[in-house]
Structure formats: C-alpha cells, structure tokens
Amino acid sequence: MAEARTPLLEVHGLCKQFPGVRALHEVALELHQGEVLALIGENGAGKSTLMKILAGVQPADSGEYLIEGKPVRFQNVRDTMAAGVALIHQELNLAANLDLAANIFLGREPNQFGFFQNRNIHDEAAKFLKLVGLDLPTETLVGNLPIGKQQLVEIAKALSCDARVLIMDEPTSSLSQTETETLFEVVHDLRRQGISIIYISHRLGEVKELADRVTVFRDGENAGDLAKDEINHDAMVRLMVGRDLSEFYDRQIHSPGKMVLDVEQIRTPEYPNTEVSLKIHAGEIVGIAGLVGAGRTELLQTLFGVTPALGGTIRMNGALIRPQSPRDAIAAGMALAPEDRKLHGLVLPMTVRENASLASLKRDQNKGLLNFPAEEAIAKEAVEQLQIKTPHLEQVARFLSGGNQQKIVLGKWLALTPQLLMLDEPTRGIDVGAKREIYRLMEKLAGEGMAILFVSSEMEEVLGMADRALVMHEGRIAGELAQNELSEEAIMQLATGTRLAA
Amino acid sequence: MNKNTLGIFGLLVAIFAITALLNDKFISAYNMQNLIKWSSLYAVMSIGVAFVIITGGIDLSIGSVVGLVAVVLAYQLKVKGIDPGQAIITTMCMSLLIGLIHGLLITKAKIQPFVVTLCGLLIYRSLGRWFTDNQSLGPVPLEDDKGYANIDTINSLDQIFSGKIAITDSFNLPTPALFLLLFGIAAALFLNRTIWGRYLFALGNNEDGARYSGINTDNMKIIAYVICSFMAGVAGILFAFELDSVQPAQTGEFYELYAIAAAVLGGCSLRGGVGSILGVVIAATVIRLIYNSINMLGISTHLEFGILGIVILLGVMADEFLKRYSAQRATAKQKES
Numbered sequence: 001m002a003e004a005r006t007p008l009l010e011v012h013g014l015c016k017q018f019p020g021v022r023a024l025h026e027v028a029l030e031l032h033q034g035e036v037l038a039l040i041g042e043n044g045a046g047k048s049t050l051m052k053i054l055a056g057v058q059p060a061d062s063g064e065y066l067i068e069g070k071p072v073r074f075q076n077v078r079d080t081m082a083a084g085v086a087l088i089h090q091e092l093n094l095a096a097n098l099d100l101a102a103n104i105f106l107g108r109e110p111n112q113f114g115f116f117q118n119r120n121i122h123d124e125a126a127k128f129l130k131l132v133g134l135d136l137p138t139e140t141l142v143g144n145l146p147i148g149k150q151q152l153v154e155i156a157k158a159l160s161c162d163a164r165v166l167i168m169d170e171p172t173s174s175l176s177q178t179e180t181e182t183l184f185e186v187v188h189d190l191r192r193q194g195i196s197i198i199y200i201s202h203r204l205g206e207v208k209e210l211a212d213r214v215t216v217f218r219d220g221e222n223a224g225d226l227a228k229d230e231i232n233h234d235a236m237v238r239l240m241v242g243r244d245l246s247e248f249y250d251r252q253i254h255s256p257g258k259m260v261l262d263v264e265q266i267r268t269p270e271y272p273n274t275e276v277s278l279k280i281h282a283g284e285i286v287g288i289a290g291l292v293g294a295g296r297t298e299l300l301q302t303l304f305g306v307t308p309a310l311g312g313t314i315r316m317n318g319a320l321i322r323p324q325s326p327r328d329a330i331a332a333g334m335a336l337a338p339e340d341r342k343l344h345g346l347v348l349p350m351t352v353r354e355n356a357s358l359a360s361l362k363r364d365q366n367k368g369l370l371n372f373p374a375e376e377a378i379a380k381e382a383v384e385q386l387q388i389k390t391p392h393l394e395q396v397a398r399f400l401s402g403g404n405q406q407k408i409v410l411g412k413w414l415a416l417t418p419q420l421l422m423l424d425e426p427t428r429g430i431d432v433g434a435k436r437e438i439y440r441l442m443e444k445l446a447g448e449g450m451a452i453l454f455v456s457s458e459m460e461e462v463l464g465m466a467d468r469a470l471v472m473h474e475g476r477i478a479g480e481l482a483q484n485e486l487s488e489e490a491i492m493q494l495a496t497g498t499r500l501a502a
Numbered sequence: 503m504n505k506n507t508l509g510i511f512g513l514l515v516a517i518f519a520i521t522a523l524l525n526d527k528f529i530s531a532y533n534m535q536n537l538i539k540w541s542s543l544y545a546v547m548s549i550g551v552a553f554v555i556i557t558g559g560i561d562l563s564i565g566s567v568v569g570l571v572a573v574v575l576a577y578q579l580k581v582k583g584i585d586p587g588q589a590i591i592t593t594m595c596m597s598l599l600i601g602l603i604h605g606l607l608i609t610k611a612k613i614q615p616f617v618v619t620l621c622g623l624l625i626y627r628s629l630g631r632w633f634t635d636n637q638s639l640g641p642v643p644l645e646d647d648k649g650y651a652n653i654d655t656i657n658s659l660d661q662i663f664s665g666k667i668a669i670t671d672s673f674n675l676p677t678p679a680l681f682l683l684l685f686g687i688a689a690a691l692f693l694n695r696t697i698w699g700r701y702l703f704a705l706g707n708n709e710d711g712a713r714y715s716g717i718n719t720d721n722m723k724i725i726a727y728v729i730c731s732f733m734a735g736v737a738g739i740l741f742a743f744e745l746d747s748v749q750p751a752q753t754g755e756f757y758e759l760y761a762i763a764a765a766v767l768g769g770c771s772l773r774g775g776v777g778s779i780l781g782v783v784i785a786a787t788v789i790r791l792i793y794n795s796i797n798m799l800g801i802s803t804h805l806e807f808g809i810l811g812i813v814i815l816l817g818v819m820a821d822e823f824l825k826r827y828s829a830q831r832a833t834a835k836q837k838e839s
Contacts, residue, residue, distance in 0.1 A: 325713070326714055326715070343708070344710050344711050344714045347707050349707055349775060349776075350707070354700070358712075359715045359716050365697045368698065369696050370695055
C-alpha cells in the first residue's frame with residue numbers, strides 16, 4: 001500500500017465523555033480506500049461509541065474527523081450518508097411489515113409530491129439483493145425472513161445508498177457459515193470496487209480472513225494496530241485484553257453418565273415431515289451445528305414446549321413427557337437460554353434480582369407471597385458463581401452488557417438445577433473475556449453431571465466445546481460427529497447436505 | 503413512593519392548596535366529604551383497569567359494566583323484589599363472568615383487547631337498556647315500600663354502601679372510602695408482594711420472555727381481566743346505592759375514560775409492565791379534585807373536559823421526560839462499570 005496516500009477517512013484526537021465516564025480518549029483511526037479495516041476490542045472498549053461518531057449519530061467532544069484529508073463536521077446521519085458513510089447496525093433497522101423493496105428504499109421512495117411513483121423499485125431492489133446473495137422475490141415481507149437473511153437485506157440497503165465507507169457492526173452474528181461466506185465474497189467484491197469497510201467483530205477468525213489491517217481498542221483508547229502479516233489470534237487477544245490468555249477452551253475429557261434425554265422421532269411444527277431422534281447423557285456437552293434455517297432453534301423450542309411436537313416421544317430420565325408449554329419442560333428438568341436473550345431471555349426493565357429469580361418464584365413462594373430473601377439469595381449466588389459485573393442486585397438488566405445479561409439468563413436457570421441445559425447461541429454478541437467465562441461455566445456444569453445441549457453458528461465454538469456434534473440440515477439431523485471426527489469440513493459437508501466421504 | 507407517584511401527589515397538593523386559598527368554602531366538611539366520596543367511587547374502578555393496563559391490555563367496557571351492574575341490581579331489588587344479599591351475589595357473579603369472557607376471548611381466540619372490550623362496551627349497554635325497556639329505575643333504596651319485604655335489608659345495605667361514619671362532630675367519612683381502602687390495600691399487596699403480581703409485571707413488559715421463563719401467561723391475563731370487571735362490578739353496586747336514579751342508557755357512560763385516565767396519570771404505561779396502585783388512587787382523586795376546583799373557582803364548566811385533558815397530557819409528558827432523563831444518567835453510569 002502506498003504510504004503517501006491520503007486516507008479516505010481519518011479521525012484523531014477523538015474524545016467523548018459521558019457523565020462520569022470516559023468513553024473515548026485521544027482515539028485515532030485511519031481508513032484507506034479499498035481496504036477492510038477490522039476494529040476489535042472487548043465490550044466497553046469504545047467501539048460502538050466511535051462507530052456512532054463516525055456515522056453521525058452523536059458528535060465527539062473534541063478531535064478531528066477528516067474525509068479525504070478535509071475536515072468535516074457532521075450534524076446527523078443524513079450528512080454522513082450524503083458523504084458516503086453508512087452504518088449497518090447489529091440490531092436491524094428494518095420494518096418487518098413491509099416487503100424487501102419497500103425496506104431497501106425506505107425514506108428514498110421515488111415519489112412525485114409525496115405520491116408513490118412505482119418506478120421499478122422492485123427490479124432495483126433485486127439488483128442489490130443479488131449482490132448479497134439473496135435470490136428472493138422482492139415482494140417477500142421482511143418479517144417472514146429469519147434473522148440471518150434480514151441482516152443481508154440490511155447490507156443490501158446500505159449498498160443501495162452508494163456508500164463509500166461501510167461500517168459493519170457484528171454483521172455475521174446471525175449468519176450461517178454459507179451466508180458468512182457470501183458476505184465475505186461481497187466484502188471482497190466491494191473492496192475491488194474501491195469501497196472501504198470498517199468491520200467490527202468479536203469473531204477473530206473472520207477478522208484474520210477478511211482484514212487488511214486491524215485496529216485494537218481497549219478501555220476507550222488505542223491499544224495497537226496490526227498489519228496484515230501480523231494478524232493472528234494470539235496477537236489480537238493479547239492487544240484486546242492486555243495480557244496473555246492461556247488456553248481459551250479449557251476442556252476436560254468427559255465420560256457420559258446415564259441417559260438424560262431420549263428423543264425418538266419427534267416432528268417439529270416447522271418441519272412436520274422430518275423426524276428427529278437424539279440422546280443426551282449426563283455430563284455431556286453436545287453441540288448442534290448447521291446453517292441458519294436448518295431447524296436447530298426450532299428443535300430446541302419444540303423440546304422446551306414453546307412449539308409442541310407433532311409426534312414422536314420425548315423422555316426425560318426415562319419418564320415419558322409431552323411438553324405443551326415451557327412450564328411442562330421446566331417441571332421435567334429442562335431449561336432453555338433462548339437465542340434472542342433480550343426478547344425471550346430477560347425482562348429488561350426488571351432488576352438483576354427480579355430476572356434471576358423469575359423462574360423460581362413458584363417454587364420459593366410463601367403461599368402466594370413473594371419470598372424476598374430467597375430472591376436475593378438466588379441473585380447473589382448467580383452474581384458470585386457467574387461473576388456477573390453489576391454495581392448491585394437492583395441494577396436494571398437493560399443497562400448491563402450482553403455478556404452479563406446472558407449470565408443472568410443462565411443464573412436464572414441454574415437456580416432451578418436443571419438436568420438438561422439447552423443453550424441457543426450462548427455467546428452471540430459477547431466479548432472475548434465473557435465468552436471464556438461462559439465456556440468455563442459449561443465445562444464446570446458438565447463436570448457436575450449436567451447434560452448440556454447447545455446450538456451454535458460459530459464453527460470455532462462447536463469444535464472447541466462439543467464432546468460430539470449433531471449437524472442439522474433442513475429439519476433433520478444429517479449426521480453425528482464424535483470428538484475425533486470433528487472438523488470444519490465434516491461439519492460443513494453435513495450442514496450442506498453432502499454425504500461425508502467414507 | 504416512586505418518583506411518578508410523588509409527582510402526582512405533588513400535583514394533588516398544589517391544586518388543593520390553590521383552590522383552598524382562593525375559595526374558603528373549599529375546605530368545608532361538606533365539600534371534603536363529597537370529594538372523598540366521589541374519588542373513592544371512581545378510584546375503585548381505576549384500580550381494576552390498572553391491572554389490565556399493567557399486562558399491556560385495555561378495557562373499554564368498564565363504564566358499560568358499571569351501568570349494567572347498577573341496572574341489574576336495581577332491577578332485581580325494585581322490580582323483582584329479590585332478596586338483596588342474593589341480588590348482590592348474582593350481580594357480582596355476572597361481573598366475574600364478564601371478566602372471564604373477556605380473558606378467554608383475548609387469550610384463546612387471540613382477539614385484541616381493544617376490540618373485545620369495545621364490543622363489550624356496546625353489548626352490555628344495550629343489554630341493560632333492553633331488559634328494562636330503557637326505563638329509569640328510581641333510587642335504591644326504595645322511597646316507598648310498596649309491600650316489598652326487603653326494605654329494611656335494603657336500607658341497611660344502603661348505609662353500608664353509601665352511608666357515612668361519624669369521625670368528628672362535623673366530619674363524616676363516606677363509606678365508599680372504606681371500600682377503597684380495603685380494595686386498594688388488597689390490590690397493592692397482590693401486585694407487589696405476591697408471585698402473581700410479579701408475573702403480571704413481567705408479562706406486561708415481555709410476554710414471550712415471561713412465557714419462556716415458565717409463567718402461564720394466558721391464565722395471568724385472564725386473572726387481570728376478571729379482576730378488572732370485578733372491580734367495575736363493585737363500583738357499579740356502590741354507584742347504584744349512591745345515585746338518585748339508575749338510567750340504563752346513561753349510568754356509567756364514559757366512566758372507562760376516567761378510569762383509564764386515572765391509571766395513565768397515576769403512572770401506568772399503556773405499553774404495559776409499569777404501574778402503582780397508590781399512584782392510580784391519587785390520580786383518580788386529582789381528577790375529581792379538578793372538577794371540584796373548577797366549580798369552586800367559578801371556572802366555566804364547559805372547560806371541564808378541556809382542563810382535564812390538558813392536565814393528563816402534561817402529566818404524562820412530565821413522566822416521559824423524567825424517565826428519559828434518568829435513563830440517560832443511568833446509561834452513562836453503566837458505561838463506567
């Protein structure tokens with residue numbers, strides 16, 4: 001890369017202060033044309049604050065923002081978009097009740113004095129959708145698509161705004177392996193066209209594959225940069241955390257105990273024509289891999305009674321059960337930490353204590369009255385055992401970081417000492433440090449005899465944590481891989497429906 | 503008391519003080535008794551609707567339920583001469599049944615609460631008019647006994663439901679206030695001290711999340727609607743004994759608006775998940791106080807609705823503003839941790 005070239009986008013000396021907290025301090029960043037710059041750092045390092053400043057959502061307190069060498073002052077998102085800087089949020093900004101074309105052109109609909117002019121928005125929309133590998137009729141309602149595909153629509157939308165700089169915030173957190181690869185292709189393609197990308201991600205494997213350069217933040221300050229040949233897992237983690245992290249996945253060998261869950265030929269409402277059978281034993285950690293849309297979450301939801309099974313049998317510890325609601329499943333000894341923790345796992349306006357005790361209220365009640373001492377005890381135990389970072393038990397859950405929120409969800413279930421703990425994407429959107437803590441927790445629980453079934457779209461996680469892996473494809477289990485058979489290729493082949501080579 | 507309740511209490515004190523200063527007849531025993539009586543009557547209804555609003559729903563039929571209950575009670579006593587105790591029990595069962603029907607339609611048939619209770623509003627009103635042939639029923643108790651055997655029981659019930667208890671030489675506490683105290687305390691205990699109250703708040707904020715945690719959200723919602731109609735029924739009985747005449751077409755008209763206004767002004771968010779019984783009771787009192795003050799201060803009664811509307815709007819705006827401000831401070835604090 002030519003040294004003397006002016007960066008396309010540059011900030012330095014950026015400071016941002018909130019009452020009582022220093023979010024960014026003298027931060028600098030440089031982005032050249034046609035490069036992919038990865039921005040990494042633990043939660044709270046300042047990445048999202050910087051992102052918001054770059055995208056015009058909020059102003060910096062001080063510092064310079066330069067586009068092509070010229071200082072700019074952005075008042076709002078419109079200004080930044082006009083300058084060609086687009087932000088793709090982790091939380092999607094789509095209208096579920098409108099179709100794909102309407103969403104892509106939301107706010108820019110061709111109109112005459114306010115009346116719609118139906119100039120080919122569907123064809124135009126289809127063009128951009130193809131760029132992200134979505135070959136769907138543009139009349140499809142966004143709300144009918146799974147989250148993975150919705151995210152691709154969000155990216156298509158940004159592309160349609162002629163952005164020169166795309167800021168992507170955890171874009172693959174809801175995408176499957178195939179969709180992620182499509183995204184990478186799109187990213188490479190965009191780079192060839194001279195578009196620059198700031199890529200924020202916790203998935204260091206992706207960063208290694210995609211990034212031309214890496215900038216690391218820690219505690220609101222620059223922690224270092226890595227050139228392409230310096231990018232590797234250890235170097236990144238070391239800069240992010242400020243110290244060496246030994247052994248990320250601390251695995252022990254488990255010998256599975258007695259059978260806890262015995263599922264025979266159940267059919268989920270989502271895939272009524274396929275049958276699923278599986279067996280989980282005490283002390284096992286079983287991973288469920290597969291592409292988005294393979295039916296993994298649906299399987300867990302059926303086991304948990306959210307969408308009851310249409311047929312087949314489920315046995316917990318030998319006893320036949322027919323969970324018609326989560327209550328039934330919980331009574332049988334199951335627990336589920338759902339995929340969307342903010343939507344299904346927690347009641348955000350409630351406190352840590354209230355959330356942690358929510359599932360135990362019935363058990364601990366005093367003839368209908370709330371049992372405050374029991375609630376406090378559960379919450380305290382969860383905070384200690386899981387090392388939840390919260391100023392106190394009455395902190396509102398909404399204000400905690402993703403990792404700590406997930407820990408509260410886990411704490412809620414652990415208070416019931418379930419025999420089978422099901423986790424749907426347990427570490428999505430969680431920083432490196434918290435991830436490791438959750439892995440250690442899973443390990444500890446398995447060591448104590450709990451059966452753990454987890455769904456994950458992170459290849460690394462499945463390879464690292466699972467004793468064995470079940471790979472799903474189009475609603476059925478395509479294959480099972482024992483620990484010594486686990487590999488990225490094997491999982492991918494089963495996930496895409498190809499048979500494993502001998 | 504949380505900040506919102508404190509705010510509405512402050513409003514109450516402010517209006518009270520201003521009116522007292524400007525009109526010395528305001529603090530008279532007669533006026534205070536009146537204020538307490540009507541506040542209690544309306545507050546009883548508002549407590550019921552607060553339960554429903556906390557679950558994120560709404561009940562537009564309250565006024566019609568009050569009307570129907572009053573009419574059915576008056577009809578049983580005056581026209582059919584049914585034993586008063588039995589009449590009251592039948593009427594209360596009717597209101598429980600109405601609540602159950604609402605709850606079932608909303609949870610099992612999955613019809614939106616707005617629609618279910620709007621239809622209820624229409625249906626119950628017309629039922630009342632139909633079986634009485636829209637005849638006004640005179641006051642309960644009966645003025646002339648026409649040979650009905652129950653006149654004594656009815657009169658003593660009248661003492662209970664719309665009587666007074668002497669507190670000092672000049673001041674008598676209207677009995678509806680005792681009913682308010684009873685139901686208010688019971689409701690507050692239910693919401694804040696029982697597991698079911700916690701379930702209602704959880705499901706009001708995040709129904710799916712509550713269900714995923716093992717809460718029987720359908721049953722809880724049904725309970726909320728039953729409680730709401732039950733309280734409307736209690737109010738209906740109290741109003742029946744209080745009013746000069748029970749008119750099938752008009753008794754209870756618009757009461758749901760007052761009840762919902764009191765709930766909203768008292769801190770219940772229409773989105774669900776938030777609410778305080780004390781706040782609702784104070785807000786119901788504020789609304790009655792506004793009417794009373796308008797009277798006392800000689801302001802044109804044409805402006806009654808207008809002033810009420812403005813007060814509610816400003817009150818909710820202030821609450822929103824405070825919430826946002828404290829959320830901002832809290833997020834900033836969180837960045838620190």
